[in-house]
Ligand SMILES: Nc1ncnc2c1ncn2[C@@H]1O[C@H](COP(=O)(O)OP(=O)(O)OP(=O)(O)O)[C@@H](O)[C@H]1O
């Protein structure tokens with residue numbers, strides 16, 4: 001073995017590293033954007049861009065959490081149901097029980113955190129696969145949301161509350177984007193600048209080795225699942241405000257959109273690898289795809305087909321690039 | 329002269345940043361055992377993976393039975409009669425022993441495989457190795473040595489003409505090694521050629537006919553075992569003379585640092601011993617005697633049913649690995665792949681994961697400090713890699729082991745437990761690890777060394793504890809610790 005320093009892959013500066021890691025999907029993003037722009041010139045207007053960003057923001061709350069969960073070697077399928085449950089909780093506590101806005105929101109977030117705590121604890125205590133545990137909690141939460149409301153929406157009229165989802169800060173920036181900024185910085189900080197972040201990668205990279213290294217695996221599990229529950233609940237609160245109502249099915253399928261964004265962004269389903277930067281670009285890609293198809297007036301069922309196909313292609317390209325390296 | 333089964337000429341292989349094989353040669357005769365020797369990272373496993381169709385070669389030719397062979401996949405290699413026992417165990421843990429042995433070679437019609445027949449045949453094979461296992465047992469319930477034996481059985485039964493064994497004995501006990509050598513003799517008598525990789529030089533005299541030496545990805549020489557000496561081979565391998573291996577400087581050890589009293593759980597019974605400051609305490613015994621299990625209990629991995637652990641005379645409660653680390657204990661585990669490394673992560677990540685507080689704090693990561701730590705320990709253990717950013721999964725087996733040890737040295741433990749620390753490590757690096765242990769002991773670190781290699785136990789220990797079926801069966805001072813005395817305590821006679 002002789003070592004050639006030059007040909008080796010060295011650590012680069014952050015921008016170059018980001019481009020290298022996400023190069024494929026960034027190129028895909030620009031190609032798609034160009035195609036949409038050519039077909040529907042209203043795509044690149046500030047009004048439309050802001051509307052796209054607002055639409056993807058709630059997906060990105062959940063996707064940020066899923067990024068950490070996948071890196072830690074888990075999965076969370078309860079997200080969409082928690083979003084629905086939270087929408088129901090925040091609405092009934094305000095409308096039926098007369099709770100002030102901040103308190104009602106707090107209750108909804110606490111319910112989300114509780115579900116996350118249950119997910120984490122059950123996975124740790126029983127050793128059941130996260131897929132099964134979180135799938136069961138999905139069913140339970142969705143069921144409760146329906147039972148509680150009799151599957152009927154709850155109308156919301158409090159303008160102060162509605163502002164939190166539908167309003168604009170300084171008259172231009174949609175409120176959901178403000179929260180998103182905070183969340184993204186927080187997740188980036190945790191993953192890149194803290195001990196906990198390293199531990200998340202370690203647990204996903206090799207759980208046994210992590211245990212031998214003194215990593216508190218239970219704490220890592222709790223953190224990622226509780227954070228996920230809170231993010232899903234926040235999405236529920238914001239969506240209720242944006243739609244002037246508590247909706248018992250508002251989050252349905254939310255987990256799939258979030259997982260798709262994360263995986264598109266290069267985070268490995270197998271754990272140990274991934275980044276929040278990748279997730280952002282993944283969510284953007286799904287966002288403009290939906291928007292482009294909408295602008296082109298394509299039927300929403302066809303949109304589902306298109307979305308599935310594009311995700312499959314993008315992930316496969318990434319897989320060939322990164323993973324399938326057994327034979328060199 | 330016997331016919332040439334295999335010839336590999338001018339083999340080239342590049343990995344990013346590494347020229348792993350440079351004009352490498354190997355030839356194998358029918359009926360011979362041909363050993364490959366070389367330091368960690370010399371390219372032995374890579375050469376074998378090229379032969380087995382796992383890596384594509386970047387140059388050179390492979391000739392089998394005088395004909396040029398095209399090996400592009402594992403299936404191709406099988407077709408040429410090549411069977412390989414890889415350095416890392418590759419069994420399917422959730423399947424039975426029989427399923428694993430017949431994997432890909434199931435008998436009977438495809439839709440209705442002959443389960444009973446496969447179980448019966450497997451049981452015969454297991455019995456012929458005197459393994460005391462049932463063919464229907466799940467592989468995940470076996471220990472490493474037993475899994476290694478299953479690998480060996482899988483590779484040696486069937487139609488193979490060329491069998492490669494990459495460090496097959498590294499986790500076997502003497503009895504199992506003897507059984508393996510008997511099998512090897514039977515196979516060579518049928519004209520099968522065997523390529524044998526091992527870092528245990530003492531095995532060569534017993535088993536090998538010829539030996540080829542590699543260094544830094546290059547072919548050095550081929551010798552007949554009968555016409556060479558260990559010293560000559562080591563010099564060829566390392567490129568320099570390696571002096572006295574152990575070189576222990578003994579210190580007087582008085583203060584008791586660790587005391588274990590009546591430790592009992594589902595694997596071990598009433599284990600009591602003391603460890604002194606600056607002492608190297610050897611733990612000897614057969615594979616399965618409960619040594620690893622004792623260490624796991626002390627380190628907070630397996631729960632303790634009764635008994636107590638005292639550090640500096642104070643009772644400590646250890647319920648988790650964090651508790652153990654807080655008490656100043658470190659443990660280099662027996663199976664590095666499962667319990668030691670993060671393969672998809674860099675050397676830097678692996679070396680620093682246990683000491684994050686040294687460079688992460690406040691609102692920033694002190695990248696300079698992080699690099700310092702990583703560089704320091706990479707150098708200290710002479711890990712061979714292009715840089716600390718290299719992924720550990722891409723290192724040779726021995727270098728992975730060094731990274732695990734490095735990550736524990738970084739924690740500066742007061743009590744360091746090393747479970748088979750030199751398994752799979754070349755003779756040069758072994759000497760380095762012994763020197764590091766000696767240095768640590770001199771500086772007051774207390775070391776427990778679990779090892780199945782008696783020469784190393786005898787050469788390094790201040791005291792030796794012998795275990796047998798989950799209990800301590802003897803304690804020997806340095807002057808009494810001879811091969812004979814240790815074995816007497818290790819086996820029931
Ligand atoms: N998949 C890979 N990607 C990159 N580099 C690799 C890969 N596999 C091996 N190498 C490098 O090739 C060199 C030869 O490694 P190899 O595993 O063949 O060594 P070895 O002689 O078997 O050592 P050991 O005695 O430690 O098992 C090493 O420097 C190693 O880091």
Ligand SMILES: [Mg+2]
Pocket residue numbers: 372373374415494724725726
């Ligand atoms: Mg090797």
